[in-house]
Amino acid sequence: MGLFESLFRAPSPKKSATLAKERLQIIVAHERGSGRRGSPDYLPALKKELLEVVRKYVPVDQNQIKVHLDREGGYEVLELNITLPDEELQPRRGPENLPGPGQG
């Protein structure tokens, strides 16, 4: 490329390589969050089993349990969020619902 050309070329928009790099940095960071470095393949299974345990006592829905793993510095935080159903609307199970001692 001659000096003339480089001097008088129209100012170009962002170079495509820069664009590529930025897009890659975002997608790669996102995908590493759920894949890289011994990361939890076990999360879906953990979620399913937790749900089964909780369901023994309280009827909850598949989408009312949220499992989230965060990495900060040297440690990891496993966050577990279970939304319990509204008590009024749900039939309760447990000893207090058993028929009490007869009245007669």
Next chain:
Amino acid sequence: MATVIVVTSGKGGVGKTTTSASFATGLAQRGYRTVVIDFDVGLRNLDLIMGCERRVVYDFVNIINGEASLNQALIRDKRVENLHILPASQTRDKEALTKEGVDRVLNELRQSFEYIVCDSPAGIERGALMALYFADEALVVTNPEVSSVRDSDRILGILASRSRRAEQGDPPVKEHLVLARYAPERADRGDMLSVEDVLEILGIPLLGVIPESQTVLQSSNAGVPVILEDGSEAGAAYGDLVDRFLGKDLPHRFITPQKKGFLKRLFRRG
């Protein structure tokens, strides 16, 4: 103790087989007893690139199934001493590769070879997982292009979590980046990801940069690993790569645009 090296990438068509062929040839040229195994069961191509396709009698799956001995299946390279090729089966599918079977064959190869190079198929299915599972080191072949870089990152994740070393809590697989099909002029113009860009994203040590070169296609046409092509840039880059792998400290060549002389501009060569 033999070293098992997987040549992998995730994405297809980036130069895994070209790299496997030249890397193994280079190791053998430098005096190391080397075998290169094609893990691409059903779509074998290493035999073509190595120029031994007409000498294939038995294959990897035959050995796993006990239908042939290792000595019957190994093909001795006619050009380079110390080099053997173990072709993939063309008629089976990748399910024929079992962990136990591959382990057994690799252990047998460890007795007689110093380097075992595993040419991985593309993808992250069974063939690719088997090729990387037993690896001590990995050459991750990447092109300076978005989909290839992303797939390489994915493969790095798999190496770190699903290799035998990861599963057994041993020291991790040693990772090396091979940036292939690099065009310094285009990177310089900002039309292609640069060496630095790719290194920054993938974050693993650079073993070699292979420049985009017409010689690669020509040598695969002829069934000659490009490292054997004297005077070609790609061949020289693979030579450097092998030396670096063996511990030499060499500067990277072919990563900046060449100033073309008047004569070269008149008679453009690849």
